[in-house]
Amino acid sequence: xxxxxxxxxxxxxxxxxxxxxxxxxxxxxxxxxxxxxxxxxxxxxxxxxxxxxxxxxxxxxxxxxxxxxxxxxxxxxxxxxxxxxxxxxxxxxxxxxxxxxxxxxxxxxxxxxxxxxxxxxxxxxxxxxxxxxxxxxxxxxxxxxxxxxxxxxxxxxxxxxxxxxxxxxxxxxxxxxxxxxxxxxxxxxxxxxxxxxxxxxxxxxxxxxxxxxxxxxxxxxxxxxxxxxxxxxxxxxxxxxxxxxxxxxxxxxxxxxxxxxxxxxxxxxxxxxxxxxxxxxxxxxxxxxxxxxxxxxxxxxxxxxxxxxxxxxxxxxxxxxx
Numbered sequence: 001x002x003x004x005x006x007x008x009x010x011x012x013x014x015x016x017x018x019x020x021x022x023x024x025x026x027x028x029x030x031x032x033x034x035x036x037x038x039x040x041x042x043x044x045x046x047x048x049x050x051x052x053x054x055x056x057x058x059x060x061x062x063x064x065x066x067x068x069x070x071x072x073x074x075x076x077x078x079x080x081x082x083x084x085x086x087x088x089x090x091x092x093x094x095x096x097x098x099x100x101x102x103x104x105x106x107x108x109x110x111x112x113x114x115x116x117x118x119x120x121x122x123x124x125x126x127x128x129x130x131x132x133x134x135x136x137x138x139x140x141x142x143x144x145x146x147x148x149x150x151x152x153x154x155x156x157x158x159x160x161x162x163x164x165x166x167x168x169x170x171x172x173x174x175x176x177x178x179x180x181x182x183x184x185x186x187x188x189x190x191x192x193x194x195x196x197x198x199x200x201x202x203x204x205x206x207x208x209x210x211x212x213x214x215x216x217x218x219x220x221x222x223x224x225x226x227x228x229x230x231x232x233x234x235x236x237x238x239x240x241x242x243x244x245x246x247x248x249x250x251x252x253x254x255x256x257x258x259x260x261x262x263x264x265x266x267x268x269x270x271x272x273x274x275x276x277x278x279x280x281x282x283x284x285x286x287x288x289x290x291x292x293x294x295x296x297x298x299x300x301x302x303x304x305x306x307x308x309x310x311x312x313x314x315x316x317x318x319x320x321x322x
Contacts (some may be wrong), residue, residue, distance in 0.1 A: 025263050026059040026137065032088045034065050036073025039187030040157060041204030042251050045121045046090045048092055048283055052274035061088075067184050069159040070321060071095045072106065079108035083258035085267065089114065093250045094162040097306040101314040102160040102321045111307065114254040116299035117264055118271045122250035123289040124205045127221035127237060128212070130196050131261055138220040138240035141200060145176035153179040155189040155198040155209075160321045162249040163189065165310065166223060167202040168317040174242050193217055204249045205288040220266055223247050228288055250292070252299060268296050 013283055032050060034043050046063055053061040063276035075095055080085035096110045108114070127138055135141040145152050156163035161181045171178050171310040181198050183189040186207030193201040193208070201208065202223065211217040221237040222228055225246050237245055253271060255264060272293035276281060294302070 016206055018299060025266060026057055029060040029062055029084065030057075030063055032063050032064060032090055033074045034090050035067060035071035036065065036157060037067055037185030037187050038065050039207070040185040041162075041249055042090055042092055043185075043187075043208050044206045044287065044290060045251055045284065048280050049120065049271060049274040052277055052280065053270055055275060056270050070099075070102070070160045070182075072099075075110075075114075076107045078166065078254070079113040081256055083256040083260075085255060085259050085263040086252045087256070088117075088267075089254040090120070090251060091254065092162050093252070093306060093310075094157075094160060094165060095304075096252060096254070096303055098162070098310045098314060100207040100307065101311040102165075104320075110254075111303070113257050114260065115257045115264055115296065116303060117255055117296060118268045119250050119252045119292050119294045119302060120271060120275070121284065121291055122248045123287070125163065125202055125223040125247060125249055126208060126219050126234070127170070127200065127202050127204055127223070128190075128193060128208050128217045128219050129200045130193055131216050131218060132196065133199065133218070133221065135200075138237060138242070141220060142174045142176055142240075142242075144263045145171075145174075145178060148257070149177040150179050152172050152200060153181045153198045155181050155192040155201045155203070156181055156205070157186040157189050157277075158182045158184060161171050161195050162320070163202050163204070164301070165314060165317075165319060166247050167177060168319055169247065169313050170202060170237065170245065172317055173244055190217070191248060209287060230288070232283075238317055252303075264296055267295075 014075055034046050036042050050061040050063055078087050080087040129135050154167055186204050189201055190211055191209040192198050194211040207215055219234045221240055222234050223245055225238050228234055275291040275293040
């Protein structure tokens with residue numbers, strides 16, 4: 001048999017085996033690793049779509065909150081897992097787009113060792129203070145920070161998190177210096193704010209909304225150039241005089257880079273389907289979260305763009321976590 005013919009037959013056999021693998025997937029339970037505590041910006045949408053994936057794919061999608069080291073422990077577990085589609089990551093744009101510029105010695109490279117299945121959702125980041133705070137406006141908080149540089153402490157979902165990077169971006173744009181107090185996820189960071197442990201927090205809407213509605217926190221600014229639908233009383237940071245900011249947090253699903261493309265594509269399709277469910281969309285809307293469900297190709301393109309953009313921001317602010 002000619003060598004070329006043998007090669008073509010081999011390619012066809014590989015393609016057929018991958019197609020069969022995708023059709024059979026999943027044949028056993030799938031772990032979704034969330035590298036932060038329950039109740040945070042990454043955890044909330046994960047718990048909404050996991051039951052839908054279980055229903056549509058016929059196998060349990062089990063959530064495992066594996067916290068530590070700003071998300072690195074959980075992400076490393078996924079990056080080094082078997083590339084078979086049975087260990088899935090849900091993480092934010094901080095872990096995918098910001099960490100490579102923040103950590104000098106990550107045990108993995110998100111752009112090389114992981115493949116984005118989908119950018120699942122995005123949501124606004126809110127500048128918040130406790131209900132008893134003396135600051136009624138963002139302008140007042142900025143004035144106080146200018147009077148006493150480094151005296152106002154802010155909580156975040158962790159060192160190198162989206163809330164950390166974007167707070168430093170806000171501080172740079174406003175010309176102030178704040179004191180960073182990192183927590184292990186958005187939920188603990190919001191709780192610290194509501195209890196008065198810190199003076200402010202720039203946190204994902206889903207993490208802090210319960211405290212705002214419960215009268216334990218108030219919103220001073222939205223990190224977008226437009227107000228949030230359903231909450232017209234919340235001003236934007238631009239309306240408070242801080243220009244050049246249009247940033248949000250997004251949550252993406254990823255797999256080890258060597259997972260067969262057919263499995264990546266199938267999982268992306270099922271995520272998009274889950275986000276179209278009426279009950280999921282209703283719940284997301286209540287939390288101010290926008291469902292996206294982008295394709296692997298569109299997700300990769302956005303990641304490349306944002307990685308380059310945030311690298312400049314991080315270097316300018318000298319944000320390091322090592």
